[in-house]
Each structure stands twice: as C-alpha cells, then as structure tokens.
Amino acid sequence: MHIHLINPNSTASMTAQVLESAMRVANPTTRVTAVNPLDTPVSIEGGTDEAMAVPSMLSEIVKGEAQGVDAYVIACFDDPGLHAAREIARGPVVGICQAAVQVAMTISRRFTVITTLPRSIPIIEDLVSAYGADRHCRNVRAIDLPVLGVDSDPAEAERLLTIQIHKAKLEDRAEAIVLGCAGMSALCERLSIATGLTVIDGVTAAVKLAEALVGAGYATSKVNAYDFPRIKTPSPAKIVEQALIR
Amino acid sequence: MHIHLINPNSTASMTAQVLESAMRVANPTTRVTAVNPLDTPVSIEGGTDEAMAVPSMLSEIVKGEAQGVDAYVIACFDDPGLHAAREIARGPVVGICQAAVQVAMTISRRFTVITTLPRSIPIIEDLVSAYGADRHCRNVRAIDLPVLGVDSDPAEAERLLTIQIHKAKLEDRAEAIVLGCAGMSALCERLSIATGLTVIDGVTAAVKLAEALVGAGYATSKVNAYDFPRIKTPSPAKIVEQALIR
Amino acid sequence: MHIHLINPNSTASMTAQVLESAMRVANPTTRVTAVNPLDTPVSIEGGTDEAMAVPSMLSEIVKGEAQGVDAYVIACFDDPGLHAAREIARGPVVGICQAAVQVAMTISRRFTVITTLPRSIPIIEDLVSAYGADRHCRNVRAIDLPVLGVDSDPAEAERLLTIQIHKAKLEDRAEAIVLGCAGMSALCERLSIATGLTVIDGVTAAVKLAEALVGAGYATSKVNAYDFPRIKTPSPAKIVEQALIR
C-alpha cells in the first residue's frame, strides 16, 4: 500500500517532519512518501495562501495517480483543495483537519483545537462545522506564532501550546486537544505527556485513516460530486486540463 | 493488536458473519475476536432491544479489559451503549454507525443509509445527526425486512437492498450507500458491484478505524465525560459495580 | 389518574424525596406512586450508570402496565431509557430533563442548567440539543458535588447551587434556572426565593406535564418508532422478552 503525503506549502523542513510523523505510525507494509511543491507559499496562513498552493498540490496528485498511489494525505490543517483532490484521485484523499476531528469525536465528547495565528480561527471553525463537529468542538484557540515560527522555534511553540492546553482544560472543559497545524506534529507526544490530556495530531490521524480506508477497500465515489474533472474542448488552458485526463 | 467485536444481540450466526467480515479486512498482525452475550434479544430493533442488550455488552467489555483488548467494535448499527462502553474501556470503542458515517463523509459528499425496519429510521436519523452528518446524509431508507430475515434469507435481503440502492441513486442523488445493519455485512461487496455505487459496511469500516486508532496510539480520553464509571458505596448493586472497578 | 414515578437509581431516600415533590404539586384526584429498582447503581453519574439502570427501570414499566398506570415519569435528569420506555408504555412517558426544558422554553427566553458533576455536562448538553433548546440554553454548569452528596448534605448543595445561580444570572444572562438532578428537587423553592430567579425542578415539571397529557387524552403513538417491542422467536432471552409482551 502506497500512502502519499502532500505538504501544500514549499517548506521542505516541514515536509520532512510530516513524513517522519507518518513513518512513526504507518504499518510496516505501507510505503509512505511525501512531497511539497516548489512554487507555493512557504506556509499556509489564510485563504490566499491556500488558493496559491492548491493547483501545484493537485499536480502532485495527478503525478501520484500515474504512480499508482493508493491514498493521499493533504498535510495542512486548512484542508486546502480537499474536494478538488478527491475529484482527481481514484483512492481516498484524507485531510488532516477532517481526520483529527473524526478521531477527536471518537475518543472524547468535547475537544479544543489550537492553531498558529488568530486569522486561521474562523477558517478552522467553519471547517469543523462542515465536518459536523459543531457541538463537539468547544473552542478554536491560537498561540499567535506563525507557521514558520513553529518550524524554526519548536521550544517556543511547545511553551505556548502548553499554556493554551491548560487553558482549554480549565476554561473550555476540553477532554482532548487537536493540534491545528501540520508543523506541530512532532510536539504531539510530549504535549500529551506533559499536560495529561490526549493530544491529537492530524498527520498521524490522517495517515492511519488513509491506511484504514485502503485496507477496507474504499475508494472515492466517482458518482456525481467527486467524479473526475470534466474534459472540455476547445480549451485555452489545454496543458493543465490534459494533465487531469484520466 | 487485539480488536474485539461485540455483537450485542444473542444470535451466534450474526456474530460469525461479523467476525468473518472483520477478518477479511484486518491487518495480518491484528488479532480479531468476536463475542455475543447469551442473554440479550436475538436482534436489536428499537430502543428496548438496545436497552436490554447493553448491560451484557458492557460485561463483555469488562472481560475484554481483563484480557488486554486494544480496541472494541460494537457490531450493531444503532451503536447501543457506545458512550457507556467508552467509559469502561481504556482503548478506543468504535460504533459501526459512526464509523460508516465517517467513511461516507470522506469518500463522498452525499450518502443514503439503508436499514432493516422502518421503526429504526428515526433512531438512525438521530445518530447520523449526532455524528455531524446532517447535510451529508440524503435519506435513511428501510427494506422492511427484520434483522433475522436478513440473516436467514440473504437472497431476499439482497434483492430488496438492490431496489433501494437504485432508488437512492435516482431519487436521493446518493453518491454512496451505507448499510444500516451489521447483518448486511456479507452482502456489501456484491451490492457494490451489482449497482455500481460504493456501498459501505459499518463492520468493515469500524474494524479498520479501530486498527487505525490503536496504531496511532490514541486511547479513549479519561478526562471528564469518558472517565471510568465512579465507584460508589454503599451500593445495593455491588456485584455489577465491582466488575467495573479499574 | 395514576402517575407512576420511577427513580432509576436504587437510593430509596431519593425516591422518597421525588415522591414528596410530586405529591406537593399533583392534582388531588391524581394517584402518585414512586418506585426504584433494587439492583441499579445508587446514583446515575454517566453513561454506564444509565445503562446498568435501564433494564430494571423498564421492568418497572412492564409492571406498571399490568397495574393500569396512566403515565410515567423517569426521575433522573439524564432521561435514561426514555425512548425504550415509550415503546413499552401505552400512556405517555415524561423525562424530567425534557419536561424541565419545555417549561424553561415557555416561561423564559434563555436559561441555564445546573447539574451535579462536570462529567454529566456533555450528556446534558446533548439532551438539551436533542430537545430543541440549543438557542435557549445559555450554559450547563456543575456544582461538582456527587448525586449522593446532594442527597446527604442538602445544605452544602444549596450553598453551591446558590453560587452557580448567581453566576448564571451575571455571566450567562440566564432568565431561569433548571436544576439538573432529581435529587435537587426539594431545594427548588428555597433557591428561587433566595436568588430571585425562577428555578425549575424537572420532577415537578414532569409530573404536571404527565397529568396534562393524560388529561388531554394523549397516549404514546404506537405507529413506527414507539411501537411495542417486537416479539421474536426463538429467543435465547425468553424471560425478559416475555415480560415485554403486550
């Protein structure tokens, strides 16, 4: 089984971290690979960053299809381009936000998400709601440290996350924590031990759910919404379109 | 890894079928076991059947904890006693309805559930809503055949399910189907091939999600709602209570 | 008219208190009785306690049906087994949580629930939501005193409830308070006078609603969801099943 992680931003150190988190939990028989596009924003912090990252991310899925990838993980907590990716892929495509939310709803009754910048809070609130966890999610908090700050200064990120986890326990009555950024993946276990609260990392969750879906034999439904993109001619955008031909 | 399936009803043939479905998809290193209580209703068709089945089902979890089970699957689509089971178990407890709904939300945008008797429709609608899939679930349909009818006459069940799947495709614009009864598990693959629509079996989904959760290292949060049941004295119900002691 | 209260836990002093609250408000022509099973947890504090209490509670309804009871009140704020009870009973079955919520929605626009232990907060939040009061319920609070603590030290319960009621008034802008435990019933009037805020006791509310439903001639609909439990043979659980025969 081949699970392919796509980090939509262009920061290779984050891709490496994400891959490491994935390999720590993947089954021995699972082949895990990871990639990031070269021409996307260095971090995803808002809708424009998402939009600029998605086409190149989709190109990686087109490449993956040619290589027989079984399932994809989109390793950014905003789940950018998730629906589009599912149109292109035959196998399942798992977003780390949706995966983390599904895990959180299964092992706790109430959870809190902690992300990087406050500007991402409404984005994540709307995602959590779209995934059906309105009542389960007590709060979305931010440590007010940019994504690259988490990557370059993990000790500071850990300190700020610890503060917010304690607040979530006390003020939100959170029973579990969801880390709201792929770049926090490496801190997950230490935070869980230090705070005594289950901490869920979306990358870990998504890799295991991807394995589960492939193992169960479930592919993306090609009936209606997630059908392959339509081929249209005459197209003034031929090159991109042809790359999407099944 | 030890995944333990509990069929809450007392019909051993259903337990056998559920175990077979589980073993077909489980990882080679996973130990899968299944059990059913002896003193519960022969099938779960409504709230009373659920209520009568849950205490014995919980006893199986108490036994499982003593045997070091890593995760449990409750193999009845009403997810009876799911919250209670999570209080008792250290590891994750996966309900087949919740698991199937999570899979359906990942591989399609709109799905329909097909269950046995019409009386279960409101129960399942409320569960689907509690799991956050209000907008994703187009409809809950019934084939109007009792659970034991599915068990004893699978050909008739298959015929009736095929009719409803075609209706779901046409009338509901369903992109995937969720089978709303553990006893339909063995029909899943044939129905999918025959109708050309992805058909999701909750047993399969739950076993793989249970493996995923254990593999990722996620246990049930013991903070607040899913904390172990409180020990209370003096109790006129000593025996049951003591069985639940951690 | 015969209204029968069932306290699902096995603490007789609580049953006595509940009966007293009921008799204080019942119509003179109403016969009010109360019972508690002997083999259930001494208090209901979470899903496992609920699950262990329901079968014996349902047996009391089976007995009640034989005695011609007109309506039942389930005297535990988690409304355990409410849907199951309605399948067995011909007359209405009123849960004290649902009754209190309906009263609160009628005499105020925004209310707060105050319960015993924090672990019950998510349970009650989900109930309140299922009863349609998401927007009306400002908050669910807990005094962090176990149910039996309320029963054995009512003065302490009153002190803690008074603190939370004042907080609910100030912080939640609550216009009414719902007491989230049958065992708080006797404190209701004193708390209302002391705090100047309408305090609603679910036992009182449920008894009066039960009288109202019987007086109006409304019985539980036996069409579909609340139809009598199905009789199934051959059943390895004959005794329990036969008790449920209509």
Added chain:
Amino acid sequence: MHIHLINPNSTASMTAQVLESAMRVANPTTRVTAVNPLDTPVSIEGGTDEAMAVPSMLSEIVKGEAQGVDAYVIACFDDPGLHAAREIARGPVVGICQAAVQVAMTISRRFTVITTLPRSIPIIEDLVSAYGADRHCRNVRAIDLPVLGVDSDPAEAERLLTIQIHKAKLEDRAEAIVLGCAGMSALCERLSIATGLTVIDGVTAAVKLAEALVGAGYATSKVNAYDFPRIKTPSPAKIVEQALIR
C-alpha cells in the same frame, strides 16, 4: 385556577368552538374563559393579519391581569404576539403551536403539521424550528381551505384533512399529526379515530399545559426578556402605555 383563552381573530363562532374544546379537557376546578377582540381580522392568514390582531389581543391580557387570570392560551396556530404577551402577563402564556409541538415531541419521534392555506406553511415551519422541532417535524402540509372555510364547512375540512393525514402517514412516515389551526379543534378526535394516527389539537394541548404550569407554580420569568414593558415618558401613546403599567 383561571385559564383565559384569547382567540386573536374576531370570529365569535371560532371562539365558541375553542372554548368548548378547552372545557372538554380542563380540570373540574379550573375556570376556563374565552374572548375574542372585536376589531381584529376575521381570521389570521399571514403576517398582516397577525400584526393587526396583536394589539387588541394584548389589551385582553391587560384586562385579564386586572381580573387575576392565572394563565393565558393564545388560540391561533401562528402564536401571534406570544413574546409580547409574556412581557405583559405575570402567569404563563401558552401558544397553541408551541404546546402542540411539545406534546408531539413527547409522544412521537416524527410528526407532520397540517394547516389551512399554503401561505402559512413557511410561517409554521419557522415557528416549529424556533421551538426546536426541526428534526422531529417531517413536513408542514396545507389543505388549501381558508380558516373560515374550516369554520363554515367542517365536513369538507374533515375530508381534506383525512386525505392529508393518510399522505403524511405514507409519504412523510409521520407518527403523529398536529392540526395547524385552532378552528380544526373540534375535528381532532374524529380524525384520530378515522385514521388510526394520533392527532394533536393545539387548543387542548395548550389548555392542559397552562394548567400544568400554574399547578406547578411556574410563572413567566420577569428577568430580562419577558420583563414588563418599560414605561416611557413623555409618550404620545399614553393611553395604551398606561394600560400596561404594572
């Protein structure tokens, strides 16, 4: 105990019918009275009719307060002026739509409302939603007969209602029916017997709930939203305002 029914429209025959329905179910010790304003629309069929009826209806509540009325029933299914009436009254004010919906949620899991004209359907849908019954209410249907048509030709109303009840049973899987017009009150019992489906009349429901609330000692909370209307000077609308002085 004095329960006062206010029919907001000016059709005396409907007031008489409503009073008769109320007296049939009221407790022997309850004094039931009914009134209709003289200067309001002859029937309430839309928002303008509601608006034109409310001030005179509120005047009747001002009068009722002077006479020591214990609780009010607003006998129009749109529940016009319900929030305003609760500001003026000390005791509870029960709307027949809210009462019927609360009963329907208690004795069934899914119900359908049947009203007079299609133009009232969105109004009732929004009310049902505000009362928290979105998931419980399968459908709102109309017989397409004006309110006064129901009053003048009850046989035709009965015929049309019977058709819609059968459709609700078959197409909506309704487990109970709520009659969506006070003028249908007299037909309730016959329809229930003829169709085999529980039929709920809002007038009956509201009278019994009003008795229940008074019997339980619950008055309208005067904290915040339902506080008495504020007295303001200098007011160019002195007479009406003064009538509202506490």
Added chain:
Amino acid sequence: MHIHLINPNSTASMTAQVLESAMRVANPTTRVTAVNPLDTPVSIEGGTDEAMAVPSMLSEIVKGEAQGVDAYVIACFDDPGLHAAREIARGPVVGICQAAVQVAMTISRRFTVITTLPRSIPIIEDLVSAYGADRHCRNVRAIDLPVLGVDSDPAEAERLLTIQIHKAKLEDRAEAIVLGCAGMSALCERLSIATGLTVIDGVTAAVKLAEALVGAGYATSKVNAYDFPRIKTPSPAKIVEQALIR
C-alpha cells in the same frame, strides 16, 4: 426612485436622524423620505413595544403604496412587522437588522452586535439566527442605556459603545461591529475611526440595499408567503381591512 423610511416609534428626533443618515449615502437620483407614526411607543424596547408599533407602521406602508414608493426601510433594529410589511408592499421591504447582518457577512467573517438594553439581546440573537448568521455572529452585547438615552445623550452612548467595541475586539475577536439600534446611526463613522474597527449602521446598509434591489428590478415575490393580505368578508374589522385592499 423613491425609498421611504419608516421609524416605527413616535420619536420625531430619531426619525430626523435616520433620514439624515439615509440622505448622506443615498444616490443623488434617489428620493428619500421618512415618517414615524404618531400613536406608537416612543421607543421600541421589547416585544410589546414592537407589537404596539406595527399596525401604524403598516398603515404607513399602505399610504406609501398609494404614493408609488419603490422600496421601504423599517428603521428599527428589531425589524418589527417585516414579514407583514412585505405582504402589503409591491416593492422590497428592507429591515435594518437583516441589512446590517448581510453587510457584516460580506465584509467580515465574524462580527458582534451592540444594542441598547440587555432585554433586547435574545430578540436580536433570534433575528440574527433567522437571517442565517449564527456562525458569523460572535456575540450580542448591550450598553445598558435606553433608546431615548442614546437619542438625548449621544456623548454618553458613544462612550459606552466605545467600551463595548474594544471588548468585542478583544474578547469576541470581532472583525466588524453592527450597531443594534437605529438611534446609533449618527455615531457610526466616529466610532469606526476611533476604534479602528469597521462599524456597520443598519440604516445606511438598508437604504443602499433598498436602492440595489429597486435598481436591479427585484420586487417582493407575491407567490405564497408574501402574497397580499387576503380580503375577507363579512369582516367586523372593515376599515382596517379595506385599507389593505390592493
């Protein structure tokens, strides 16, 4: 194009202020007029005030229809009688709460409403929810100054609003503010400059949306819910009814 503002209360100074706000933003070719009834409450602070104001407000719409008004703005933040007004008017009727909410949802992702008295908070919360902004509206706050206090002491209103805007920014993470009272209209620009947060005035929003609707050629749909009020005979309320004849 003729836009007609109706201030439902009888305080002429507020009508003047509302007209001034409207004229400041109206297109040069738009004729803007404003009126207030003489016999309504001096301010709208709760449901009774609303109810007492609506019939006279509707009479103003009847007059407006005779004068060829193209669209109406109801200049009270509770949007009293909005649905009724739409039944009577041929052109669009815009409520200042709905208009402000639509603007706030377009130029921000999360906003907070600040109104006059706390008793209006639940009313506004329910309106905001009915307009579909549940997730976008972070909070409804009150400055605890009556409507006439805003009118007579704008400096004090400005001081209190400034405090609440800063709290909304900090505690609610509001990205925009909606002023929850027509009488705050004149303070809007100053508050926006002073606090650095976009402040939305419903009067301004509604006038521009009314112009937009008329300019686009959209009138109120007369199919079903907003059809003209039905004419009914024999009516004991002839005069009012006849005024509503198309």
Added chain:
Amino acid sequence: MHIHLINPNSTASMTAQVLESAMRVANPTTRVTAVNPLDTPVSIEGGTDEAMAVPSMLSEIVKGEAQGVDAYVIACFDDPGLHAAREIARGPVVGICQAAVQVAMTISRRFTVITTLPRSIPIIEDLVSAYGADRHCRNVRAIDLPVLGVDSDPAEAERLLTIQIHKAKLEDRAEAIVLGCAGMSALCERLSIATGLTVIDGVTAAVKLAEALVGAGYATSKVNAYDFPRIKTPSPAKIVEQALIR
C-alpha cells in the same frame, strides 16, 4: 465608482454576457469593467475547475487594486476564491451566489436554485448553508446541461430552465428562483415573465450589492480573517508573493 467583474473561467463570450447584464443595471455614474483570465478552465464545473481558476482570478484582483477598483464581483456561482479575494482587496468582494441568496432571502421566504450539472448540487447546497439560507432554500436543482451548453445553446437552456422552474413552483413550493450559473444571466428576465415567478440572477444582484456597499462606504474589514496575505521570507515562491504585496 469602479466595479470590476471577474469571470474566473476563460470563455470570453461569457464574460461579455456578464458585462452586458451588469451594465444593464449599473448606476449611470458607475464604471463597470469585466475580465477573464486566459489560462483558466473554459467553465467551472466542480472543485478542480475552481481550484485551477482561482490563482489567475486573484491576479486580476491584484491588478485591480493597482487600478483603484472600488469593488469586485466574482462572476461564477460557486463563488470560487471568495475568501481569498477578500484578503487581497481593500474594497468589498461580492460573490454572485452569496448576493443572489441574500436577495432571495429578502424578497421571498422560500426559494429554489437551478444550476447546470448535477455534480454542482452538493457544492451549491454547502454554499447556501454557509450563507445561512438552509431554511430558506427549498431545493437545488440541475438542468443537466454543461455551462458551455448554456452559452452555446441558450434556447435549449431556456427550455430546460422553464421546466425546472415549473417543477420548483409545484413540488418545492418555491416563491422565487435563483439561477445557479453566471451564464444564465441573459435569460433571467424572459424566464421571470414566462413563468410568473421572480427569477434572480446573481450577476445583477452582485453588481447592485457591490454598488450599495461602496456607496455606503463599507470596505472589507482588515482585522483578522480578511487581513492582507502575510508577506513571508525567505520564500521559494517569490514572484507570486510579491504580486500580493500591499
């Protein structure tokens, strides 16, 4: 005032039609321009098409900012890149779906959307829900004609739309129709006259709302979610990022 329409697809004939629709309703003093990127899909029919179109669409907004555009209209009914566009633009950005939904909620109580292909139905349902019109939107229908089919064969589109409008009136009880594709813009008036039902075109609605927002002085809030995209260095994607510099 300068309103700039961006047709995200690369079909110039649709851009021309959209511009024509806009100019028909724009104020005489409004300068209306329209553009389409050259390298995007020829039509937007699903998530991949959206994703491939957004970066070039955002580039047009960057250009527009340099030219002093006052407000933008995104002329595709999926509202692709709407949140991203609001981050980049100073003035308001109006999506034609959100605009049409806001108009529909103002001039009717219940409406139906009619789009091109069935695959877009779940996308539009989710958008309508995000814009708060869950209860107002009765249905989303499709004529099953691709976007370019509407463009090339408007007579066939009109015929199919007429059929669906009549069905919406009859089966959905729709009171207004929203055309769910920018390419249907030119058909709007004819359909409205032919069917007697108000038909709302998103392009028209959006242009007028954009004028309204600019006229009222409301710009996009730059506090939090819609703040300008963050500038990040060192970036391997320098060129695109620099284009976004404020």
